[in-house]
Amino acid sequence: MVPFKKIVICGVGLIGGSLALALRKNGYKGRIVGLERNREILSRAYALGIVDDAGSPMDETFRGADLLVLSVPVAQTGNVLKMVMPYLSAEMVVTDTGSTKTDVIAVAREVLAEKIDRFVPAHPIAGREMNGPDAAVDDLFTGKKTVITALSENRKDDIEKIAGLWEQCGSIIHYLSPDDHDNVFATVSHMPHLLAYGLVDYVANHAKSDLFFQYAASGFRDFTRIASSSPEMWRDITLANRAHLLTEMDAYLEELKNMRDLVEKADGPELEKIYANARRARMNWLNTIENSESKK
Amino acid sequence: MVPFKKIVICGVGLIGGSLALALRKNGYKGRIVGLERNREILSRAYALGIVDDAGSPMDETFRGADLLVLSVPVAQTGNVLKMVMPYLSAEMVVTDTGSTKTDVIAVAREVLAEKIDRFVPAHPIAGREMNGPDAAVDDLFTGKKTVITALSENRKDDIEKIAGLWEQCGSIIHYLSPDDHDNVFATVSHMPHLLAYGLVDYVANHAKSDLFFQYAASGFRDFTRIASSSPEMWRDITLANRAHLLTEMDAYLEELKNMRDLVEKADGPELEKIYANARRARMNWLNTIENSESKK
Numbered sequence: 219m220v221p222f223k224k225i226v227i228c229g230v231g232l233i234g235g236s237l238a239l240a241l242r243k244n245g246y247k248g249r250i251v252g253l254e255r256n257r258e259i260l261s262r263a264y265a266l267g268i269v270d271d272a273g274s275p276m277d278e279t280f281r282g283a284d285l286l287v288l289s290v291p292v293a294q295t296g297n298v299l300k301m302v303m304p305y306l307s308a309e310m311v312v313t314d315t316g317s318t319k320t321d322v323i324a325v326a327r328e329v330l331a332e333k334i335d336r337f338v339p340a341h342p343i344a345g346r347e348m349n350g351p352d353a354a355v356d357d358l359f360t361g362k363k364t365v366i367t368a369l370s371e372n373r374k375d376d377i378e379k380i381a382g383l384w385e386q387c388g389s390i391i392h393y394l395s396p397d398d399h400d401n402v403f404a405t406v407s408h409m410p411h412l413l414a415y416g417l418v419d420y421v422a423n424h425a426k427s428d429l430f431f432q433y434a435a436s437g438f439r440d441f442t443r444i445a446s447s448s449p450e451m452w453r454d455i456t457l458a459n460r461a462h463l464l465t466e467m468d469a470y471l472e473e474l475k476n477m478r479d480l481v482e483k484a485d486g487p488e489l490e491k492i493y494a495n496a497r498r499a500r501m502n503w504l505n506t507i508e509n510s511e512s513k514k
Numbered sequence: 515m516v517p518f519k520k521i522v523i524c525g526v527g528l529i530g531g532s533l534a535l536a537l538r539k540n541g542y543k544g545r546i547v548g549l550e551r552n553r554e555i556l557s558r559a560y561a562l563g564i565v566d567d568a569g570s571p572m573d574e575t576f577r578g579a580d581l582l583v584l585s586v587p588v589a590q591t592g593n594v595l596k597m598v599m600p601y602l603s604a605e606m607v608v609t610d611t612g613s614t615k616t617d618v619i620a621v622a623r624e625v626l627a628e629k630i631d632r633f634v635p636a637h638p639i640a641g642r643e644m645n646g647p648d649a650a651v652d653d654l655f656t657g658k659k660t661v662i663t664a665l666s667e668n669r670k671d672d673i674e675k676i677a678g679l680w681e682q683c684g685s686i687i688h689y690l691s692p693d694d695h696d697n698v699f700a701t702v703s704h705m706p707h708l709l710a711y712g713l714v715d716y717v718a719n720h721a722k723s724d725l726f727f728q729y730a731a732s733g734f735r736d737f738t739r740i741a742s743s744s745p746e747m748w749r750d751i752t753l754a755n756r757a758h759l760l761t762e763m764d765a766y767l768e769e770l771k772n773m774r775d776l777v778e779k780a781d782g783p784e785l786e787k788i789y790a791n792a793r794r795a796r797m798n799w800l801n802t803i804e805n806s807e808s809k810k
Contacts, residue, residue: 405726410713415788415793416788417706418792418795430702435658435659438702440739444737449793456777467777490745492715496738
């Protein structure tokens with residue numbers, strides 16, 4: 219059972235919208251109210267049945283609410299928190315769905331000040347390259363991990379409530395420190411996004427662009443799928459996770475430089491060793507983690 | 515109608531095997547004989563119904579054959595051609611399915627010498643990350659392009675026969691010069707393979723490898739799908755297309771270095787511009803080329 223009676227979701231796009239749909243599907247009986255800077259998106263979410271109420275004045279939106287979920291681009295966290303501060307009741311828990319945690323926590327500490335204890339940071343590891351309420355689906359989190367990066371100030375009770383919220387959506391709860399979280403996702407998510415965006419931009423700006431795109435096929439399609447993600451959202455994530463991203467990029471660029479030199483030297487055995495190691499590691503990952511999770 | 519009576523396929527793995535299955539499915543009534551250095555693979559292809567005959571002596575394999583298809587890793591082209599040279603009858607057409615063309619043509623010229631006119635180089639743009647006869651499927655080429663990089667020595671008749679072979683498998687015929695072919699595929703296929711192999715190898719060798727793999731999700735899975743491809747085959751392609759690969763890698767690494775510096779400078783607007791340009795170009799490619807082709 220979801221331990222909340224009325225949930226305000228700020229940002230009813232892919233993640234916020236999917237959370238609402240998943241809660242409904244899994245038996246949540248309370249109210250879900252949407253909050254959006256963009257009225258059109260809010261109306262669309264209402265029309266799609268994602269939220270029960272949309273566009274009410276702030277005091278009405280927050281009346282009786284016991285959970286606020288921030289599901290906005292991470293760079294907007296501070297502004298949104300400032301805006302909602304006057305409406306946060308003493309019982310209300312606040313959480314987020316941001317792809318980066320250190321920066322979100324820093325800004326939350328600044329804005330929430332002594333109320334920081336009620337902010338339980340979380341990150342559901344799920345997504346699609348589409349965005350907006352029309353992209354929301356009720357099984358986005360099923361069998362996927364949600365990482366909670368709890369603060370020392372958090373009450374045990376509140377952490378359990380947020381864990382319960384995501385478990386109700388079919389998600390598996392993991393706990394990481396904010397720094398480990400940001401390092402992990404810099405490597406396995408943020409950097410690949412940057413590489414994919416970079417490759418498509420490179421091809422698009424090439425003198426032979428039309429010829430290249432003409433023959434791009436399924437390998438290119440899958441490699442660059444994430445380059446169809448929201449540029450605004452990924453700009454924010456890139457900047458928010460700058461430190462880890464730079465460390466990982468510099469190390470990966472070093473590896474690419476080494477591979478480039480192996481190509482120049484026509485060093486077949488060393489290249490094959492790298493390819494074979496990658497293939498083996500990927501197969502092992504698929505068998506032990508990725509596929510077992512997808513089956514849940 | 516396929517304009518051949520007896521086809522010898524040398525290499526009955528994913529591509530060679532799928533060609534045989536596609537020909538059968540689309541009404542080819544002639545014989546298909548397999549040729550393989552590895553007896554186990556040949557037996558497996560025979561058991562799967564991919565070839566009508568397997569393991570006969572060379573003179574019997576080639577008796578009455580009017581087409582030889584080379585579907586082996588590109589680096590083996592020379593050795594295979596030397597081995598089959600004594601059995602090439604005057605009427606026989608030779609073609610290949612290699613992912614690189616300049617190097618394959620160079621070695622074919624050397625080995626075939628005055629018989630080079632009968633070698634019509636081709637490259638079906640289709641694949642899966644699995645390999646071997648068990649990965650072969652009868653619709654691998656349906657709606658996909660096959661690029662023919664014809665030689666000035668080729669007879670018009672022979673080029674049309676090879677075009678007919680692939681059209682019978684549902685493929686759409688394109689013509690490119692060998693150099694344009696190799697430049698295109700260095701950029702949209704070979705380099706992405708190298709980047710994907712490199713990323714998985716990087717993660718696998720990282721001190722936090724276990725933690726990273728634990729949280730790798732669908733973005734990472736799609737980005738690295740091609741890193742499950744055959745290391746031997748991709749070693750050969752990398753070496754065969756070295757010149758174009760180095761040119762494109764150096765230019766792309768330049769772009770990545772620039773993006774890395776934008777991250778360091780926290781230049782949000784410039785990063786967003788690159789992301790947005792990539793997203794727009796990819797959407798445009800999906801809408802005008804990739805999706806329209808998939809529907810065929």
